[in-house]
Amino acid sequence: MQRLTNRQIILGITGGIAAYKSAELTRLLKGAGADVRVVMTPAATEFITPLTLQALSGHAVHQHLLDPEAEAGMGHIELAKWADLILIAPASADFIARLAGGQGDDLLSTLCLATDAPICLAPAMNQAMWRNRHTQDNIAQLRAGNIGIFGPGSGAQACGDTGPGRMLEPVELAQLTAEQFDTGALAGKTVFITAGPTREALDPVRYISNHSSGKMGYALAQAAVDAGARVKLISGPVNLAAPARMDVVQVQSANDMLAAAMDGIASCDIFIAAAAVADYRPTAVSEHKIKKGSEEVMELHLVKNPDIVASVAALPGKPFTVGFAAETRDLLNYARSKLERKQLDLIVANDVSQPGIGFNSDENAVTLVSRDEARPLPQTSKRQLASQLIRQIAELYNRAQ
Numbered sequence: 001m002q003r004l005t006n007r008q009i010i011l012g013i014t015g016g017i018a019a020y021k022s023a024e025l026t027r028l029l030k031g032a033g034a035d036v037r038v039v040m041t042p043a044a045t046e047f048i049t050p051l052t053l054q055a056l057s058g059h060a061v062h063q064h065l066l067d068p069e070a071e072a073g074m075g076h077i078e079l080a081k082w083a084d085l086i087l088i089a090p091a092s093a094d095f096i097a098r099l100a101g102g103q104g105d106d107l108l109s110t111l112c113l114a115t116d117a118p119i120c121l122a123p124a125m126n127q128a129m130w131r132n133r134h135t136q137d138n139i140a141q142l143r144a145g146n147i148g149i150f151g152p153g154s155g156a157q158a159c160g161d162t163g164p165g166r167m168l169e170p171v172e173l174a175q176l177t178a179e180q181f182d183t184g185a186l187a188g189k190t191v192f193i194t195a196g197p198t199r200e201a202l203d204p205v206r207y208i209s210n211h212s213s214g215k216m217g218y219a220l221a222q223a224a225v226d227a228g229a230r231v232k233l234i235s236g237p238v239n240l241a242a243p244a245r246m247d248v249v250q251v252q253s254a255n256d257m258l259a260a261a262m263d264g265i266a267s268c269d270i271f272i273a274a275a276a277v278a279d280y281r282p283t284a285v286s287e288h289k290i291k292k293g294s295e296e297v298m299e300l301h302l303v304k305n306p307d308i309v310a311s312v313a314a315l316p317g318k319p320f321t322v323g324f325a326a327e328t329r330d331l332l333n334y335a336r337s338k339l340e341r342k343q344l345d346l347i348v349a350n351d352v353s354q355p356g357i358g359f360n361s362d363e364n365a366v367t368l369v370s371r372d373e374a375r376p377l378p379q380t381s382k383r384q385l386a387s388q389l390i391r392q393i394a395e396l397y398n399r400a401q
């Protein structure tokens, strides 16, 4: 079920007595880490209320194709693009016939026409309807069109008949849905990533900071999500849009970043510190804007900030902890001494003196340093580099378990 982490699933519910089981299915998919949006046909709402599914999925239920209010939010094309998979459970004989016929006469069938995502059906109907030649022809046609058919099971039916046509149990459907996705290198793991600079206030309008853009940390967060991890991205102030499928916590100062890092740290498996945290902050923050005086030289008094990654690495039962070392000379020596001093499992040595890489660039080149080895990763886009780093961090994390 770990394969469901971060997956975006549309659960379509059509009219049938098995619709009551869709509530449990929603709970199971959500519990396995998927984001579930429920789409109901009008007939489905006769069997189970949209309110129940809204409460379980955490999202308003989508019901109507021609609903101006819904289209102003997540319209049907947007919803079709959003889905990683559409699961229709229960799928009635009527819906199966309409899907096989390529119809788009309600929201759910239109989504099926408009999506590029895989579609899976869990048929549920009376045994005679299932055996009916038209239904069987429709199922054969859908199978030939690469639509997944889960079940149906066989046994006693709500109408009193016995035979094939029962919807599979929610736990079986959740498992079959999970199997439609590849296992990511970090499936089911929780990863915290710090990114961007911190700002250390001097007064209400001025601060001390640095040139970190957050691009490296955000790329790592995206790569970790793609590898199946649950991600908390703790971001200093940057000009990047908050990415989807992760928990993004915006912070300003090193102290804020430390508090966000420690919040829920017991659940964290891997901590990656890509942020450029200010080592010092002003001893006091002036309540009002500091006025220019007659003196030619102004002295600032600074106090050391907490070291976030070292504080995480010092915790009992600490997560696998990965730091960065931004250096302008003697890269590997300084990186190794930071690895030791901060008691890290790995450090990413980043030569920030080279043009075109490091701070605020779209590309980077690093060396991944452990106590036993140093693996150079040549210059490429931060996006590419992030997926290489996440793959290697996952491998070294698994080796350390």
Ligand code: PMT
Binding pocket: 194, 195, 196, 197, 211, 212, 213, 214, 215, 216, 217, 254, 273, 274, 275, 276, 277, 278, 279, 305, 306, 307, 308, 309, 310, 322, 323, 324, 325, 326, 327, 338, 350, 352, 358, 359, 360, 361
């Ligand atoms: O954000 P971009 O523009 O994409 O640039 C990426 C980057 C150059 C900022 C990034 O790749 C990088 O090298 N980040 C680390 C920058 C840094 O501050 O390195 P450092 O050598 O000063 O710190 C060593 C490690 O300790 C880092 O993991 C840092 O996050 C952490 N640290 C430092 C100080 C502090 N008070 N708390 C910390 O956690």
